[in-house]
Amino acid sequence: MTEGKWDEKFRTFLKKYYWDNILQLANDYPDQRSLYVDFSDLEIFDRELADELLFHPDDVIPSADNALQDIDLPVEKSLEDARVRFVKIPNKIPNRDLRSKHLLQLVAIDGMIRKATEVRPKILNAAFKCMRCEHITMLPQTELKFVEPMECEEETCGRKGPFKIMINQSLFIDAQKLQVQESPENLKGGSQPQSLDVDVEDDLAGIVKPGDRVIINGILRSHQRTTREGKSPFYDLVLHANSIEYVDQEFDELAISPEDEEEILALSNNPEIYNKVIKSIAPSIYGYEDVKEALSLQLFSGVPKHLPDGSRVRGDIHMLFVGDPGVAKSQLLRYMVKLAPRGVFASGKSASSSGLTAAAVRDDLGDGRWTLEAGALVMADMGIASIDEMDKMSSEDKSALHEAMEQQTISVAKAGIIATLKSRCALLGAANPKYGRFDRYEGIAQQISMPPALMSRFDMIFVLLDTPNEDMDSRIARHILKSHYAGELSEQRKNIMSSEITQDQVDEHMEVVKPDIDPDLLRKYVAYARRNIYPVMEDDARDHLVKFYMDLRKMGEGKDSPVPVTARQLEALVRLAEASARLRLSNVATMDDAKRTTRIVYACLKQVGVDPDTGVMDVDIIASGTTKSQRDKIKLIKEVIKTVGERHPGGKAPLEEVYAEAQAQQIDKEHAEELISKMRRTGDLLKPDKDHVKVV
Structure with a gap:
């Protein structure tokens, strides 16, 4: 096919399919300079042309641009810098599967923007002025290195310079470098996510930021590496972007086929649906129906709302588990991360505030500027972030969570970067009580080293107690041993060829730990609900x-x-x-x-939230650590010590008298001792000797 023939084909195609879009583009030109063309339309129009586009994009894309620029418009305007950008390319290749055979093809790379440099002008066509005869030579800059003219073009001159570059007559274009990394959810095991450098130009520059999920369609090119010894036989891959599509469909990344949809709708009509979902969450853990029900609600999440005044109300449900060691908190957290389409797991001691929010790092793409790298909460955007051992985090790391939980954004002001990243994720935390075990006679705030402001942001706080109970313990023990037995059978069958265990036996015993709804289907079910309901x-x-x-x-x-x-x-x-x-x-x-x-x-x-002394609901336990009844009793004791002290020289009140007086006020001796020690800790009382107290 000749060049002109393609131009003609594209002209017909654009007029037939995209006339309205072209008129709209002419209207917005030059602010908008791109016409987005859906690849499937091109395929319907001409299969051969579509194939050519995939395999020889360098020949086809310029034709498409020429066709767009040459179209006769009903308005007095020419689209001389307009570009055709192709989206929804079927040739989608994971980062790690890029091979030499893909060079110079049009490919789609799916991933997350890890770094983005600033947008800077790049010279396309340089104008050089000969300093002797003042003739101007235009030299297109297509190479990686900047090229200067060898000699002056003017026939009468022909000298080898010197030349001066004329900025005002040269042609510049905006350019930016990106680094796109594989999405964390597609990774196998412990493999490091691979990244690819992307060059974007013109109106594509400056539209993405680190942490965005995108599909970048472009031509895969290679640049030769240079070493100190000279040119190396190895080449680096670079993607020259043709278009960028946003993938903001977190839970929606799952493709749901019509068969899946039928299955999902059939499930939803099952009257037992709640129990089914509850049984599908961590079936290897016995009991905890309340907790599992709450976790299933967390998966589905409420509806985020955008109010007319521009504020956003979050829909994500945050939960915190507090409890004795060995009650399977971490297991539940890990299971939820597996279930959520985008789950991130972090452990308190090993997570820093920048690891949770965003870190400013020196850029290795260009010239060592600072750029942002997204942390765990940004990575979990639209999914679930599980943070284990929250009580072990240092206090400045905990304060990083405040904004992420309520406003669901993360504001960064580091190294001269001031940015706001989105973190629309549900937070699932687990914490151990301070002294190892949960003491039900003490308020929750004294037992977890977490600031009240953070505690009040959790929608639900579950206390998982490990209380010995013969009936329950035997059931749990049986469940654990059953699941271990099932695992033993399966492993033996898998690894010992001569084993006599049949698959049926394994399946029969695996029933115990088999989720009611297959995890993949449950994930699709959740995605369907979040998308359509x-x-x-x-x-x-x-x-x-x-x-x-x-x-x-x-x-x-x-x-x-x-x-x-x-x-x-x-x-x-x-x-x-x-x-x-x-x-x-x-x-x-x-x-x-x-x-x-x-x-x-x-x-x-x-x-x-129940005050251990009075049995009344009291949120102050969570919020401030001192319940209302304790505050009142502290006031009473203070009064008692004051009145007793007034009868004695120097205001020293003998402890025995104080206890007797407190008894009359309905505070028994144990309580009085506890409250006096609490007040001494806070510095409200002095104990001059071991038998007397004195109000400060």
Whole structure:
């Protein structure tokens, strides 16, 4: 085929399929300079041309650009710098599978932008002025190195310079270098993600930022490496981008076929759907129905809302597990990371604040400028971030989580970079109590070294206690041994050729730990729900939540009563009710959803937010670590010590008298001793000798 023939073909194609888009482009030109063409349209129009485009893009793309620039427009405008950009290229190749046979083909690379340099002008056509005869020589710059003219073109002159470059007559284009890395979820085992350098030019420069998921379509080229000895026989791969497509479909990256959809809809009509989902979460762990139910709601998440004033209300549900060692907290966390389409696991001690949020690193792409590298919370955008051992993190690392949890963005101001990255992920945390075991007679805040501001951002806090109970223990022990037995059978059958164990035996014993819904299907189910289901709450469900919230708040109405819940808990209720409706693929959140939500939240608050002394709900335990009843008693004891001290010289109150007086005020001796020691720790009391106390 000749060059001109292609131009003609493209002209016909563009007029036939993209006339409206071209008129729109002419309207917005020169701010918009690209016409995006869907590859499938080209394939329908001419199969041969589409194949040529994939295998010889260097010949075909210029023809497409010429055709666009030559089209006769009804308006007085010429599209001389317009470009055709092809999207939805079928030739999608993972980074690690790029081979020499792909050179000079049009390929699509899927991945995450790891680094992006600044956008800088690059010279395309340099104008050189001969300093002797002032003739101007134009020299196109196509090589990697900057080329200067050998001699002056002017016939009468013909000298070898000197030349001066004329910036105002040269032609420049915007250029930027990117580094695109394989998406973490496609990695096998411990392999390092591979990255590829990408050159972008013109209006593609400056539109992506680190952390974005993109598909970059472009021509794969190679540049020869140079070593100190000279040119090397090895070449480096560089992708010359033709177009960039955003992949902002996190849960949506999963392709759901019509058969899958039928299966999903059939599942959702099953009356037992809640139990099925609960049984599909970490089946190797026995019990914890409440916790697993909450985890399944976290997978489906509430609906994020954008309000007219520009603010965003998060839909993700954050959860924290606190509990004794050995109650399978980390197992649950790991299982959730596997289930979520984009899960990231970090452990508290080994995660720094920059590892969780974003790190500023010296750039190895260009000239050593600082660039941002996305951390765990940015990588988990639209998925689940699990952080184990949250209590072991240092305090500045914990403070990095505040903004990520509520506003779901991460603001960075480091090394001269000021940026805001998105981290729309649900956080699932696990923490151990300070002294190893959970003490149910002490408030939760004293037992976990986490700041109250962080604790209040969790929608649900579960306390997993390990209390010996004969019946339960025997069931757990049997379950654990059954699952080990199933594993033993399977391993023996796999590794010992002469083993007499049949596959049927293995399957029969594996039933115990087999999830009700296959993890792949569950993942698709979740993706389908998040993509297509946006529940609206019914009036009576809303009233139920308001009533539940008001009843809890009412406990805090009197002058002396504690504040049981904050407005954050009400938002949590709404999110959970939406997630509950999404779980059964319903666009309406009904009374049942509201009741399920209040049941889980109440169970959760009952474990955490009850004042051990009075048995009343008190959110201050979570928020400040001192309950209302303790604060009141401390006031009382202070008064007692003051009055007793006034009867004695120097204000020293004998302890025995203080205890006797406190007894009269309904505070027993043990409590009084505990409160006096607490006040001494905070510096409100002095103990001049071992039998006396004195108010400071």
